Amino acid sequence: MRDPDNKFEANSTWEALPRRQLLLKFLASLALLGVLFGLMLGQLLQPKHPIVYANTVEQLRIYADGLGLCLREQTAIQVMHGQGTYQLLLENTRGRSTRGELLLADSERITWRVEQQGSYLQVAFIGLQPIFGQWHTRVTAEHWCVDMKISTTQQRPHEY
Numbered sequence: 001m002r003d004p005d006n007k008f009e010a011n012s013t014w015e016a017l018p019r020r021q022l023l024l025k026f027l028a029s030l031a032l033l034g035v036l037f038g039l040m041l042g043q044l045l046q047p048k049h050p051i052v053y054a055n056t057v058e059q060l061r062i063y064a065d066g067l068g069l070c071l072r073e074q075t076a077i078q079v080m081h082g083q084g085t086y087q088l089l090l091e092n093t094r095g096r097s098t099r100g101e102l103l104l105a106d107s108e109r110i111t112w113r114v115e116q117q118g119s120y121l122q123v124a125f126i127g128l129q130p131i132f133g134q135w136h137t138r139v140t141a142e143h144w145c146v147d148m149k150i151s152t153t154q155q156r157p158h159e160y
Contacts, residue, residue, distance in 0.1 A: 086150060
């Protein structure tokens with residue numbers, strides 16, 4: 001029996017695209033890959049922008065029961081405390097890393113350190129027993145200062 005629609009002799013493969021169309025697709029894909037590769041290289045080789053600090057530590061004073069930091073300008077302060085630690089984070093402030101030790105009146109040793117943490121300056125007090133801290137600000141003719149007082153017993157906050 002013969003096929004009336006001539007289905008058996010029909011070709012089921014695609015016709016080959018003209019060479020010009022293949023060349024155009026090849027060049028477009030090369031251009032796209034070049035752009036993507038250039039963007040990736042640009043991100044890798046782009047110089048990092050340094051953090052610009054609005055504030056710097058001018059003075060560090062060590063008291064018998066705490067520290068005092070004097071800055072150029074006023075800054076925002078975040079307080080964090082846990083068991084045996086008391087920390088102040090000074091936003092957008094730069095300072096040199098340093099550390100030391102305090103000997104409180106009850107013979108308790110408290111270590112302290114000042115470190116740069118990204119755009120924050122971290123002032124941390126660490127003790128073996130729970131420690132409590134208070135801080136207040138004062139303004140001098142040239143500086144804005146933060147005074148921190150550390151103790152091993154919790155005291156009621158009072159005005160300075």
